[in-house]
Amino acid sequence: MYLAGTAASLATYNLEGGTLTTEMECLGPRGTARFNQTGGSNLMGEGGLSISALEEEASSVYALSGGLLSASYLYVTAEAGGQAALEWTGGSLGTAQVGILGTGRIRVDCGGSAALVTTLLFIEEDEEEVPTGRLDLTENNLVVDYAEGQSPLVQVCNWIRAGYNRGAGYWDGPGITSTAAAEDPDALTALGVIDNSDPLGDGLVGGLTELEGVSVDLTSVLVKYTYWGDMNFDGQVTFDDYDVIDYYYWFPPENEDDFGWWCGDLDYDKNIDFDDYDLID
Numbered sequence: 001m002y003l004a005g006t007a008a009s010l011a012t013y014n015l016e017g018g019t020l021t022t023e024m025e026c027l028g029p030r031g032t033a034r035f036n037q038t039g040g041s042n043l044m045g046e047g048g049l050s051i052s053a054l055e056e057e058a059s060s061v062y063a064l065s066g067g068l069l070s071a072s073y074l075y076v077t078a079e080a081g082g083q084a085a086l087e088w089t090g091g092s093l094g095t096a097q098v099g100i101l102g103t104g105r106i107r108v109d110c111g112g113s114a115a116l117v118t119t120l121l122f123i124e125e126d127e128e129e130v131p132t133g134r135l136d137l138t139e140n141n142l143v144v145d146y147a148e149g150q151s152p153l154v155q156v157c158n159w160i161r162a163g164y165n166r167g168a169g170y171w172d173g174p175g176i177t178s179t180a181a182a183e184d185p186d187a188l189t190a191l192g193v194i195d196n197s198d199p200l201g202d203g204l205v206g207g208l209t210e211l212e213g214v215s216v217d218l219t220s221v222l223v224k225y226t227y228w229g230d231m232n233f234d235g236q237v238t239f240d241d242y243d244v245i246d247y248y249y250w251f252p253p254e255n256e257d258d259f260g261w262w263c264g265d266l267d268y269d270k271n272i273d274f275d276d277y278d279l280i281d
């Protein structure tokens with residue numbers, strides 16, 4: 001199914017109930033396309049959903065506020081000033097691959113009740129390895145359920161570092177960010193990330209069987225909207241978390257890539273110092 005496609009066209013599709021079954025769906029890449037799903041099921045089976053805007057005046061938006069959207073892949077692509085976005089505010093989303101290309105955007109704004117779960121996540125980067133796309137989790141979580149030996153932890157951590165935008169802003173960068181953290185008047189919240197397999201092997205974080213109601217396996221990278229310093233992802237900051245940062249303050253990881261939220265490097269600058277303790281206090 002194709003929505004829009006040419007420069008002057010405007011296309012809107014509303015799905016309120018029933019089941020829509022297609023092999024694949026494309027919004028864009030020119031003109032204005034909007035898919036409003038407030039209920040029902042939109043099923044693509046083995047196929048996927050492509051939301052694209054490849055010229056300045058183009059705008060393609062999929063707004064999911066109810067029902068079920070199921071696609072084996074989901075690509076959001078914006079180039080040349082076009083606007084392409086998935087706005088997820090309610091209902092369920094099931095997808096195995098998520099790609100955010102160019103300046104595409106995905107916003108998960110389900111009131112903290114949702115996790116974007118995928119086996120592969122890709123966010124395009126420029127020549128300086130700065131991400132160009134944006135995944136805004138607001139108050140929600142992310143699970144990248146990877147295959148054994150293929151942890152995307154370093155990449156996901158880099159995208160969060162870009163989203164946090166330390167030194168230039170506050171949770172307003174590209175990559176993986178949270179406008180809820182940015183707008184928190186007390187600045188107490190952040191996006192944390194851990195590899196559930198505990199790659200450092202110290203038994204201080206990871207080993208979770210669920211993340212706020214979502215079942216997870218050990219080979220998963222978990223991103224949680226939580227309080228600064230909640231390294232073990234139990235939703236609060238306690239002595240257990242201080243134990244983590246204290247341990248790694250005295251016994252820091254040997255490799256630069258091993259620094260991140262999980263060991264107390266809360267500001268993602270690859271060391272553990274008083275700036276990190278400031279954030280937890």
Ligand SMILES: [Ca+2]
Pocket residue numbers: 145146147148217218219220
């Ligand atoms: Ca896994």
Ligand SMILES: [Ca+2]
Pocket residue numbers: 229230231232233234235236237238240241
């Ligand atoms: Ca905790």
Ligand SMILES: [Ca+2]
Pocket residue numbers: 264265266267268269270271272273275276
């Ligand atoms: Ca740090």
